[in-house]
Structures are given as structure tokens and as C-alpha cells.
Amino acid sequence: MERTAWHDEGVDDRALVDAVLAGDRDLFRVLVEREQVTVYRACLRILGRPHDAEDVAQESFVMAYRALASYRGDGPLGGWLLRIATRQAYRRLGQRRETAELHPDMPLGAPGSDPLAATLAGERQRAVRLAVAALGEPYREVVALRFFGEMSLDEIAAATHRPLNTVKTHLRRGLERLRPVIAAEAAA
Amino acid sequence: MSRRPFDPRELDRPADGADESLAELERFVTSTATDAPSGFTERVMNAVAEEPAPRRRLLGWLLAPSPAGGAQRFARVGVLAATLVLAFAGALFAGELASLVRDFGSGETPTPSPTPSVTESVAPTPSPSIEATPPTSPDATMDGSPTPGSTGASPQATPVETPEASDDDTPEESETPRPSATATPAQTPG
Numbered sequence: 001m002e003r004t005a006w007h008d009e010g011v012d013d014r015a016l017v018d019a020v021l022a023g024d025r026d027l028f029r030v031l032v033e034r035e036q037v038t039v040y041r042a043c044l045r046i047l048g049r050p051h052d053a054e055d056v057a058q059e060s061f062v063m064a065y066r067a068l069a070s071y072r073g074d075g076p077l078g079g080w081l082l083r084i085a086t087r088q089a090y091r092r093l094g095q096r097r098e099t100a101e102l103h104p105d106m107p108l109g110a111p112g113s114d115p116l117a118a119t120l121a122g123e124r125q126r127a128v129r130l131a132v133a134a135l136g137e138p139y140r141e142v143v144a145l146r147f148f149g150e151m152s153l154d155e156i157a158a159a160t161h162r163p164l165n166t167v168k169t170h171l172r173r174g175l176e177r178l179r180p181v182i183a184a185e186a187a188a
Numbered sequence: 189m190s191r192r193p194f195d196p197r198e199l200d201r202p203a204d205g206a207d208e209s210l211a212e213l214e215r216f217v218t219s220t221a222t223d224a225p226s227g228f229t230e231r232v233m234n235a236v237a238e239e240p241a242p243r244r245r246l247l248g249w250l251l252a253p254s255p256a257g258g259a260q261r262f263a264r265v266g267v268l269a270a271t272l273v274l275a276f277a278g279a280l281f282a283g284e285l286a287s288l289v290r291d292f293g294s295g296e297t298p299t300p301s302p303t304p305s306v307t308e309s310v311a312p313t314p315s316p317s318i319e320a321t322p323p324t325s326p327d328a329t330m331d332g333s334p335t336p337g338s339t340g341a342s343p344q345a346t347p348v349e350t351p352e353a354s355d356d357d358t359p360e361e362s363e364t365p366r367p368s369a370t371a372t373p374a375q376t377p378g
Contacts, residue, residue, distance in 0.1 A: 045220050057228070058235060061236070153198055171198075
């Protein structure tokens, strides 16, 4: 059964892409099933709203399908996809900035029964999200891929075509810049 | 998917004062580890079904690293080289064809057309210079205006004035002798 072999974690990304490009559209499902959790979580962590996250995650998969021929195969397909998704999510976040205050984000995860604790948790999550969003590039991308996308630094280096040491430097500087911003967002 | 908590040792050098933000980020990531909504895959595949099939671009195919290794890569480079040679040959052929068509269509007209244009351009240029120099004698001004006809010009006036004109207009030195040739018709009536 060739189909089951595709579901293996060790499936060759290049071969999967080549098969889809050769016309086997259904094989794209393998990629969706394999990466949907990571992509959806990353979008949710950036946007803070499940509905928006689902929308952007779906949009990112469709964009990846359209641009599949541009995948060069020199990094993990999941990283390439996550990069598309995080960019799309930040673009969406920028578009909805104006209405953000009218629709405060609900706390994600298990809010518990205590409404006060849930509100505080929601405020803390919002502070972190906005603090990362306020970082300049390339720090924002590296921090988002490492924490929101849960990629390793090696994977980030491969996906962004940057040397590993450069990625480490970007992450360290991003974390250093994040500290006062998180404090300010939390205070606000 | 298993969570991948951040280890500060991932960085060669620890970030200054980033412990607090790291802890906040880790807390945030842990609290937002939710699964994708049910039916997500089907919705994506339905959206993908409405898209046209992605096509591999030629350049992407040529530059893509091949899992088969060197042989396939070598074949791709061969295809690229053949494409370039064909494109070059095609451009050469098109150029030759265009020049042939141009020659065939115009016939002999290209060769005579430059010479009249040169003589026409030369003829007016000396005439103002001749007008400029002759103020010395009233006869010269009379000669200068009818130069195109050159019928009433005296044979002596033109040879004398042409050297002066050639001295004034340095770029037209080579052409100034030609008005002297106009003196020859003047000689014929004389």
C-alpha cells in the first residue's frame, strides 16, 4: 500500500511534491493531515481567535498548493508551509488591528471555571501575542517559527535559507527585545 | 504532535535578561496547544479541488535538487545547455532572416539614398559660412546668396572663399572642398 507509506513521518518531501506536481492531487491530503496541527496552532497563537486561525490555516494550505512548484526541496516541507502560514497570519493580524479592541480575544485552551482567572489568562496571552507581533523582522519570524511553530533552529535555518548562527543571533536578539515589550503589554 | 520545549542551550550565548520572556512564551505555547478543528482536512481538500493543478516551471525543474543524484542533475544541465544553444541559434537565424527580407524588400534604394542625403546636408552648411565670411566684399554677398544656382558666381570668388569657410567650420573641413566642385559648373558657362 503506497498510500500508507506516505503517512510515514520519514516520507521524502521532495517525492511527495513531485507526485502532486505530476498530477496526483489527492496526495496533497497527506501533507494536510501531517501538518494541519502545527499550522493551525501557529495561526491560532498569532491571531488568538479560532475562527480566524482556521481561515488563515486553510488559506495557507491553498497558497502552498498553488506555489508547490516553487518548493526547492532544500528544507523540510513543513517549515516551508509554516513560513507561509505565519506570514499570512501576521498579514491578517495587521488587517484587523482596527477592530481588535471591539472584539477582545477569548482565552485559548482550557479556561477553567473561574471567570477572573480566565480573563487574566486571556490578557496574558494577548500580551505575549502582541509583543511578538510588535517585533521587527527578522526577529519576529524567528521567534514565531521557534515558539508558535515549534520548529527547531536547524529547521528554521533550512526553511529561511539562513545560516544556523544567524538564526541563533536573531532569536537571542528577539528574546532580548521581547522582555520590555511583554512587560509593557502586560502593564497596559 | 509532541511539544518541543525551548532549551536555553539551543543558543550558544544566553539572551540577556530574557528568562522572564522565555517563561512567558513557554506558558503561552503550552496553554495554546490545541488540535485543528474537526473536518479541517476535508475543507482544505475541497478548496484545493477548485484550484487548477500546479505546474512545474521549467526553471524550477532545472534548478531543483534531484533525489536521484548526479545522473539526473547532469541530464537537466544538458537540457538547459541545449535550450540555450537552440535559443541562440534561433536568434541568429531570425536576425539573418530579417536582414534578408529587408534587403529584398528595399532593392537598390539603400545604396543611393545615403549619397544624396550627404550632399544635401553638405550643400547648406557651407552656404551660411560663405555668407558669414564674405562681408569683406559686396560682390561676395551677392555670390553667397545664389550659391545653389551658382550661375552668377564669378569663378574667382568661390575658390578664395572656400578655404575661409573650411577654417571656420572645423568639423566640415572635409566637405567644404565640395562647394569648390560647384565652381566647375560656373566654369562651364564662363
